[in-house]
Amino acid sequence: xxxxxxxxxxxxxxxxxxxxxxxxxxxxxxxxxxxxxxxxxxxxxxxxxxxxxxxxxxxxxxxxxxxxxxxxxxxxxxxxxxxxxxxxxxxxxxxxxxxxxxxxxxxxxxxxxxxxxxxxxxxxxxxxxxxxxxxxxxxxxxxxxxxxxxxxxxxxxxxxxxxxxxxxxxxxxxxxxxxxxxxxxxxxxxxxxxxxxxxxxxxxxxxxxxxxxxxxx
Amino acid sequence: xxxxxxxxxxxxxxxxxxxxxxxxxxxxxxxxxxxxxxxxxxxxxxxxxxxxxxxxxxxxxxxxxxxxxxxxxxxxxxxxxxxxxxxxxxxxxxxxxxxxxxxxxxxxxxxxxxxxxxxxxxxxxxxxxxxxxxxxxxxxxxxxxxxxxxxxxxxxxxxxxxxxxxxxxxxxxxxxxxxxxxxxxxxxxxxxxx
Numbered sequence: 001x002x003x004x005x006x007x008x009x010x011x012x013x014x015x016x017x018x019x020x021x022x023x024x025x026x027x028x029x030x031x032x033x034x035x036x037x038x039x040x041x042x043x044x045x046x047x048x049x050x051x052x053x054x055x056x057x058x059x060x061x062x063x064x065x066x067x068x069x070x071x072x073x074x075x076x077x078x079x080x081x082x083x084x085x086x087x088x089x090x091x092x093x094x095x096x097x098x099x100x101x102x103x104x105x106x107x108x109x110x111x112x113x114x115x116x117x118x119x120x121x122x123x124x125x126x127x128x129x130x131x132x133x134x135x136x137x138x139x140x141x142x143x144x145x146x147x148x149x150x151x152x153x154x155x156x157x158x159x160x161x162x163x164x165x166x167x168x169x170x171x172x173x174x175x176x177x178x179x180x181x182x183x184x185x186x187x188x189x190x191x192x193x194x195x196x197x198x199x200x201x202x203x204x205x206x207x208x209x210x211x212x213x214x215x216x217x
Numbered sequence: 218x219x220x221x222x223x224x225x226x227x228x229x230x231x232x233x234x235x236x237x238x239x240x241x242x243x244x245x246x247x248x249x250x251x252x253x254x255x256x257x258x259x260x261x262x263x264x265x266x267x268x269x270x271x272x273x274x275x276x277x278x279x280x281x282x283x284x285x286x287x288x289x290x291x292x293x294x295x296x297x298x299x300x301x302x303x304x305x306x307x308x309x310x311x312x313x314x315x316x317x318x319x320x321x322x323x324x325x326x327x328x329x330x331x332x333x334x335x336x337x338x339x340x341x342x343x344x345x346x347x348x349x350x351x352x353x354x355x356x357x358x359x360x361x362x363x364x365x366x367x368x369x370x371x372x373x374x375x376x377x378x379x380x381x382x383x384x385x386x387x388x389x390x391x392x393x394x395x396x397x398x399x400x401x402x403x404x405x406x407x408x409x410x411x
Contacts, residue, residue, distance in 0.1 A: 023273035023362070028285030031268040038268045043336055044344040044357040047401055052338070055358075055405065064411040077264040088293040088335050097260060104260075115292050116266035136410060139403055150403035155396050157358045157405055158273075161389040175385025185395035186409050193403040198340045206354075208335035210271035210293060214264035 023158050025060040035059060035073030036213040039189055040158055043209045046195050051146075054080045054094065054196070056211045057189040060156060067153045067188045068135040072098035075216040078192055079118060082108060082201050083208035089114045092201060095121060096151070096192050103151035103192065104129045108200050118214050126200065148195040156189045266290050271336040273362045278311075278370075279304040279331060288334075297333040304328035308370065314382065317374040320352065327369070349377075358398045358405065364388045 025039040026032035039060030046053045056078050062070050077097045081090035094107040097120065109124035128144035133152030142149045162183030167173040201207060269289045270276065280288045281303055291299055305328040309315055317323050322330065337353050338344060344355025347365045356362065367389070373382035381387055396406040 024268070024270040024276060027270070027276045028268070028289050030286040031289065034267075036267045038270050040273065041270050041336065042356050042358055043338045044355045045339075045342070052340070052344075053402070053404060064409045067408055068411075083293075083335065088296075088333055099259065116290055118264045118266075119262070120260045120264070122260070135408060139407070141402060148402045153408040154403070155394070155406040155408055157394050157398065159361075159391050159394050160363045161391045164389065176389045178388075178390040180390035182391045182395050188408040191403070191405055193405065195402055202340055204340050207338050207340060208271075208293075209338050210269060210335050212266050213268040214266045216260075217263045217265055 025158075031213070036076045036215055038078075038211060038213050039156070041209075041211045042157070048195075050199070051195050051197055052201060054194050054209070054211075056080065056096070056192045057154075057156065057158075058192075058213065059190045060158075060187070062153070062156075062188040062190075064186070064188065070135075070153065070188075070190055072103065072132065072151065072190060074098050074100075077118060077120065077214040077216070079212045079214060080107075080194070081210050081212060084202040086206075086208065088208055093118075093121070094194055094196065096194070098132060098151070101132055102129045103132055103149065105147070105149055105194060108196060116212075116214075146197045146200070148193075150191070150193040152191065153188050154191040156184050156187045158184050160184060269293075269334070271334045272331070273356070274366060275331055275334050278366070279307050279328070281307065293333050293335050297329060299332075301325075301329050301332040304332045312371050312383070314373075315370075318369045319372055319374065319376040320369065321374065359393060361392055364392070 023040040026037060031037040038056060038058055040057040042055040044053050058078065059070055077095055080094040082092040083089055084091045090111060092108040093111045094105060096103055096105050106121045106124045106127045108126055109121050112119055126145055126147065128142055128147060128149050130142035130149040130151060131140045133140045133150065135153050139150055139152070159182045161176060161180035164173060164176050164180055267289065276285055276288050280300065284303065288300060305324050308324055308328055315324055318327055336356060339354035343351050344357055345351050346353065346356045346360040346362045367387045368376045371383040372387045375381065376387060398404055398406055
């Protein structure tokens, strides 16, 4: 009996841990619900297997009615970090920031300095820009130097039965349903997607990647 | 009482999310951009870190509530030293019966891997969070990352060989996205329309 109580406790704490949540949606007080809140990060091989695709999603939990007026914050820099030698320190960055309806990309290139403070690398030899796709129109794609760029609203690719977690927290359930229900179905995010040749980020082997948002001071 | 605190915290987050949907503040466009060349003149300055992520749900699950902003602004190379013990304590609070997980990792080893929050990415082939064979070689859009994490936290050492623990907690039974992804750039699906 005591053991089952512990298990239920475990479930409740687990669910609470995920709340807010999801992948990184509204994960911390300083960023939750704000324009710099990263909701998700994806990194995978492209349909052209010589390329990698990096995806950063921000401003999650957009309902369709809220999506048309959602916009990228021009004071936020989204930075993809790439560590090519296994020390968890970025050797290359790809920076993205919005200005006046366009998303500008700089890199991959070495940062001026690694860490939590950045300047935008406007002299990088690899760079490009793309018009931010307006809500309700076909995806606008730009290519430059072997790279492809997109930014704009997308379906939130994250999926998770958040509602059943809530039910467990509320004490009305002790386990998941089968089938579950995707609480993120029908919601949108603002996405930044860049496809880059592997040859520009290390070529072969394994790299470490992560994404950061940084605010102009 | 602890559970009540958690519930209140959970509720406040839901409220925060709801409130956010109502406040799409229009940003002040003070920049006059003619092209990339002039961009350099408008985006000069220092940008300071606010958020960071690599593997999904790491901050949410393993970082204690008072440390979430600190985790987001600690560089990955310092995260292990700063947060591994917190991760281990929180893992064992989540699952007091944890011994090893399906990867054979004990609590110290598993949380040591998790605390340095970077996503390893293979440049040589399959890129997946976990597909039954490849482990942490990337994260594809269709990867069922939540279920993988639930299995590793709650499922015990034999979760993938027919003897999982905490069977009701290791799969949310949402196995894929609500709409199909594209096989070509930009891969993510078009947004839901009104």
